[in-house]
C-alpha cells in the first residue's frame with residue numbers, strides 16, 4: 640500500500656445501531672492497489688465497519704476520506720459513483736432474475752453493457768449460466784455474480800464481506816486467484832473468516848476485537864503474530 644496517497648483514509652471512526660455503539664475509534668487506510676484484510680472473530684464489528692464505509696450506517700464520530708474528498712456523510716449512491724464497490728455478505732444478487740439480468744442491472748447504471756463481456760472473461764463459469772435464475776446458482780457462482788456486479792460499477796476500491804462464505808473449496812481457489820489479480824489494478828478490502836486466504840490477498844491486515852483495531856501490520860507479520868490466534872478464538 641502506498642502511504643503517500645491512500646484511496647481510503649479512515650480516522651477514529653465510531654458507528655453502530657441506534658444507540659448501541661459497535662465501532663470505537665477505528666482508523667484504517669487502503670491503497671490505490673493492493674489488498675487490506677480485516678480479521679476478527681464473529682461479532683468483532685467487521686461487517687459494521689464495511690456498512691459504515693459503504694454509507695449504509697451513519698458514523699457516530701470520526702471521518703472517512705475517499706479519493707481525497709470527505710465522504711463521512713456522503714450518500715451511498717454517491718460513494719458508489721465515485722468508485723467504492725461493495726459486495727455485502729448476503730442478498731448481493733436478485734434471486735428471481737437471471738444471471739444476465741443481474742449483470743445488466745449492474746451495468747445499466749454506468750451505461751456500459753459492453754463491460755459485461757470483460758467480467759464474463761474474468762469468471763467464465765458465469766458465461767455458461769447467463770439464462771439461469773441467480774437464486775438457483777451454487778454459493779460460489781452467486782459470489783462470483785455478486786463480485787461481477789460490483790466490478791461493472793468500475794470501482795477503484797472494492798470491499799468484500801466474506802467472499803468465500805458457503806463456497807466449495809475448489810471454487811474458493813478460483814475466487815482467490817481472481818482477487819489476487821484484481822489487487823494489482825484496484826484497492827481491495829477483504830473481510831474473511833478464511834484467514835490464510837485473506838492474508839494471501841492482502842498486503843496489510845487489521846485485526847478487530849470488540850469494535851476496535853487490536854492489531855495491525857503487514858500481512859506476513861500478522862500471519863506469524865502469536866496474538867492473532869487469541870483475537871480469532873471464539
Ligand SMILES: Nc1ncnc2c1ncn2[C@@H]1O[C@H](COP(=O)(O)OP(=O)(O)OP(=O)(O)O)[C@@H](O)[C@H]1O
Pocket residue numbers: 656659661679680681682683684685686687688
Ligand atoms: N442490525 C443490528 N442491530 C443491532 N446490533 C447489531 C446489528 N448488526 C450487528 N449488530 C451487532 O454489532 C456487533 C458487530 O457485528 P458485526 O456483524 O459487525 O460483526 P462481524 O465481525 O462482521 O461478525 P461476523 O463475522 O459474525 O459477521 C455484534 O455485537 C452484533 O450483534
